[in-house]
Amino acid sequence: MQTTLAQYKETQSSDAFALQNSKLLKVSLAGHTIQAKLGSMVAYQGDVTFEHAGSGGMSRMLKKAVTGEGQDLMKVTGSGEVFLADSAQDVHLVYLEGDKITVNGPNLLAFDTDIAWDIERIRGASGMMGGGLWNMSLQGTGFVAILSDGPPVLLNVASAPTFADAQAAITWSGGVTTAMKTDVKMKNLIGRGSGESVQMAFQGEGWVLVQPSEGQVVASGPQGSNGGALGSLLGG
Template identity: 50%
Template sequence: MRSAFFGNLDAGQQLPGHFALQNPRMLRVHLNGEVVARQGAMVAFQGQMDFEYQGAGGIGKFMKKVLTGEGAPLMRARGQGLLFLAHNAEDIHLFYLENEAITVNGANILAYDSHLQTDIRKVEGAGMMAGGLFNTTIAGTGWVALHTHGTPVMLDAGRAPTFADAQSAVAWSSTLQIGVNRTIKAAALIGRGSGEAVQLAFQPTQGSSNFVLVQASEGPTVPPHTH
């Protein structure tokens, strides 16, 4: 699996393949076929393209998405040319999968190759904490682009027990064993102080890639209302 932080790359610099960096907050897709992207993420395109709603991929996946609320609405872009994608000027992180899988927070998906396989899975032991803790797995060979609130950090989860706020964890190796860590006494100090702090707990599996990608915040917050 290959990944890259784009904050350190110059505009116009790119990785091999048809997903490339236009700048740290904009993805350029060299499209010759189709790609799946977040609805509303298209900021410009050059060439001939059509856009349509991306369904859940069968009644089973549709019901999972409805019941869990996992993921963002998606569209499918078809055609030839250059497609430019962004979301709220957030940072972009790319993964290139090589016959493997990652688990991602569906709300952070910007785009992925249309031939990749996706599914929605529940974090065991999470119950209904932190919105239910359902996440999306993406598997196969191809590109995945994620958007993050701030520049993310890649943690090596094979070095030590690793814990991350449920809203801050963006993606991780599907080979990791994942559970939930609850911190009662520190609830007012970490997380959002909801009375019980909840973190995802990651345990490595021997001989596998073990990483966790964490964004620089728990995500955008809604400003307080004045009425």
């Protein structure tokens, strides 16, 4: 019997993080630890252990409690290989070399545990968006895996004034500063606006990655959109 399944054979790579395909990330643990979105494991081989990562400190725990931002993470350790995905979204790899990027929390899939992370507020957001707009910053050396709901576009911020929907802007580089832009024309006040009256503004030297969506709708229920049994086991 002929089969075409051979095209789906496991990818071989010397890198710890490698794309199995556009929607599936393969991580070779080789004795080191990564942090990944809670419930994102779809398969693994070998000796692999999962545990809830927590907030990593009182400051970040308080920020998560107040803002609702900051992805629920799990620590993944062992000597095997783990495959990660989330709702068949596209996966993109960024390798940091002492650099900093900012990521919209739901779009963060996994990163090397040596990379430091924190929760930061978008400048100018608090007065107009009910408590502020917050995202996760990551800085250090290692791989970061980012999710996008469809193929994104990479915009050069230095080339022109750049604006994006807050949910569509999924990550941007450390040389970029952000602020909020509002359109308060009279037509917006009387119900005839475009629906795009608040945007994020980007400026500086660097880039911003924008997905062709304002994010996937999260299913209601105790397991969320992709927690599954593993999310329950780890306390997600």
